[in-house]
Amino acid sequence: MMSKEKPQNWFDQRVEAYVDGDLDSSERALFEARLQLDDSLRREVDQARLIQGALRDMPSLQCPSDVRKRVLEITGSRPVGFSWGWAGAACAVLVAAIAVGLMRTPAGPSEAELAQARADMETALAYLNRAGQMAGREAGQQWIESGIARPVSAGLRRPPEVEGDAI
Amino acid sequence: MKANTKLTATLTLVMTVLLCGILATPALADDRLKSQPGYVDFGDLTELGGAEPSVEISLGGAMLGFVSAAARDAEPELADALGKLRSIRISVFEIGPESMDEARVRADSVSRKLEADDWEPAVVVRSADTSVRMYMKTVGGKVAGMAVMMIEPGSDAVFMNIVGEIDPAQLGQVASQFGVDITDLN
Known part of the structure; x- marks a missing residue:
């Protein structure tokens, strides 16, 4: 136990x-x-x-x-047996395998790359927010009742000055 | 002489394997994304009405994971919302009256395809001058993808696909925090 x-x-x-x-x-x-x-x-x-x-x-x-x-x-x-040539070839293949493995390892992005990705993500989500605002503006709140329609309506309740900029 | 031949053959083989690995990696990642149930094929989005996209963004799962990890302490809600996403893709085109029809035809075509593939229309608004469509793909009771198409005459046409496990309420909440003035981007 x-x-x-x-x-x-x-x-x-x-x-x-x-x-x-x-x-x-x-x-x-x-x-x-x-x-x-x-x-x-x-x-x-x-x-x-x-x-x-x-x-x-x-x-x-x-x-x-x-x-x-x-x-x-x-x-x-080729006959099976020790050969310096094949030992060298085996080493070369091993090095190649390690190199490919290193290329596949998810090395972290640089700060600049991360900042760019963050900015891209914000831009994409801002468009998503804008789509929600436009849907709400065009269709009215009767569309905004449940599911995805509910969260996008959050943009409609943002402060007026922000809403004005985004639309 | 024999050793030289063997060495040449070995080096050729090694270089071939390396080259195959380098060339195959992005293609395999692309194939894996396209096999996701929430992936949307918008067709050729390299141009619309003869114009290239004014905004084109494609973030993969690994990069979203890094952004999520970076936001973990200061913005846990954002980190959670991004943590399960596999991809965010968006293409935005500036459109004038001459390219409105093409944009509408493209959106209609994608809508028909999505509805045939059991995507659910969450929001569909078609007015005289504006069109907003949001579709969601649900698998096993969870949202696996979202497609957004938005056409605003005199402004732009937006085609967006988010792939991965999406919590709509959480994503909507997070999106509403970004007060980017999109009009500046155009």
């Missing part, structure tokens, strides 16, 4: 397992109970999910079939 009282590091060590869905039911229940109370743990989980999502979005590479075929042709036509 698992104790209900667990030290902080017990939870910290299980953040990734929780996000990956690897905890068993009793551990998951304990973890989720703690999540309700612990803002810091919740932030860690959010961060882990974010990283998991970013990694999931990274493309996986597959070796084209003609390249594989060529490799098999080359390797299949």
